[in-house]
Amino acid sequence: MKKVCIVGASGKLGQYMVQHALDRGYEVVGVCRAQSVEKLDAFQDRITIVPGMTNDRDVIRKAVAGCEGVLTVLVPWGVDGYATGTAQAVLDFVEPEARLIFSCGWHISKDGKDDYSWKLKTFVKVFGGLARLFRYADLDDQVEACDRIFASDTRWTVVRGSDLEEGESQGLPVWSRHVGDPVLASNRTRRIDFALFMVEALENDALIHEAPAIVGCQTPSAQAHASAV
Ligand SMILES: NC(=O)c1ccc[n+]([C@@H]2O[C@H](COP(=O)([O-])OP(=O)(O)OC[C@H]3O[C@@H](n4cnc5c(N)ncnc54)[C@H](OP(=O)(O)O)[C@@H]3O)[C@@H](O)[C@H]2O)c1
Numbered sequence: 001m002k003k004v005c006i007v008g009a010s011g012k013l014g015q016y017m018v019q020h021a022l023d024r025g026y027e028v029v030g031v032c033r034a035q036s037v038e039k040l041d042a043f044q045d046r047i048t049i050v051p052g053m054t055n056d057r058d059v060i061r062k063a064v065a066g067c068e069g070v071l072t073v074l075v076p077w078g079v080d081g082y083a084t085g086t087a088q089a090v091l092d093f094v095e096p097e098a099r100l101i102f103s104c105g106w107h108i109s110k111d112g113k114d115d116y117s118w119k120l121k122t123f124v125k126v127f128g129g130l131a132r133l134f135r136y137a138d139l140d141d142q143v144e145a146c147d148r149i150f151a152s153d154t155r156w157t158v159v160r161g162s163d164l165e166e167g168e169s170q171g172l173p174v175w176s177r178h179v180g181d182p183v184l185a186s187n188r189t190r191r192i193d194f195a196l197f198m199v200e201a202l203e204n205d206a207l208i209h210e211a212p213a214i215v216g217c218q219t220p221s222a223q224a225h226a227s228a229v
Helices: 012-023 034-043 057-064 082-093 118-133 139-151 191-201 220-224
Strands: 003-007 027-032 047-051 069-073 099-105 155-161 174-176 213-215
Touching: 003 012, 003 057, 012 027, 012 034, 012 069, 012 191, 027 034, 027 057, 034 047, 047 057, 057 082, 069 082, 082 099, 082 139, 099 139, 099 191, 118 139, 139 155, 155 191
Parallel strands: 003 027, 003 069, 027 047, 069 099, 099 155, 155 213
Antiparallel strands: 174 213
16 A cells, blocks of 8 residues: 545644554645644655545545545534435545544444443443534544445445543453443543554454444453453
8 A cells, every 4th residue: 555645633643643654654635624734744745634624525525536445434423414425425536445444432333232331321322412512522423434434335434433542552442242241441542542553443454344342452351351352
């Protein structure tokens, strides 16, 4: 793989992905909002930046042209279908054989077989309700975005992040098909390692059409159940 596009490159997860992608020798195209371009100043001589909203179809069409991999940060901001518009634009304009990796949280379920804690269920209900009420975010938008990805015949992977924290890399997170698996119980991943998992997934065909739920490899639950993974 030579050239990859990172949609949402200026965010925290996006910047880590830019670094991992450059470390692997990929040519990188980054999409970010015009007001956020300066957040990528540290990379400005090493990447191509396409400024614009990530749900702007013309922006995505231009950015993903010729890319063999596309890493997309799915965010449910606002109540106008931002995540869905972003995902649909990526699905519509990527090269036919491109490898697509999307980010989301554990609350997304591919097959309805995830077993959620009362804490996560309450958070989704309360935060989701308040966020929508104040038109700040719409978690259902991220659900719709992922449903469209799951239904597509592209070469996708949807990486479902646990709660995140900053800090140095601890290595590649471990994953499970379903939330509720004891290996995930610690519910903690370094953001830099979430990005690492996404970038590594570009070259891991075993993850095609999977929605791995990830957790840090040095967390107690990952270490206790390492042999089960
Ligand atoms: N935060 C968590 O604890 C957590 C847990 C599990 C999974 N995740 C998943 O991880 C991914 C990254 O999440 P993150 O929290 O770490 O955030 P992040 O990397 O900081 O990314 C936030 C993204 O949202 C964009 N953004 C912010 N405000 C916006 C607005 N009003 N309109 C449009 N775009 C806006 C940012 O672009 P600018 O640079 O232009 O602001 C950036 O690309 C997401 O897919 C999320 O679902 C997060």
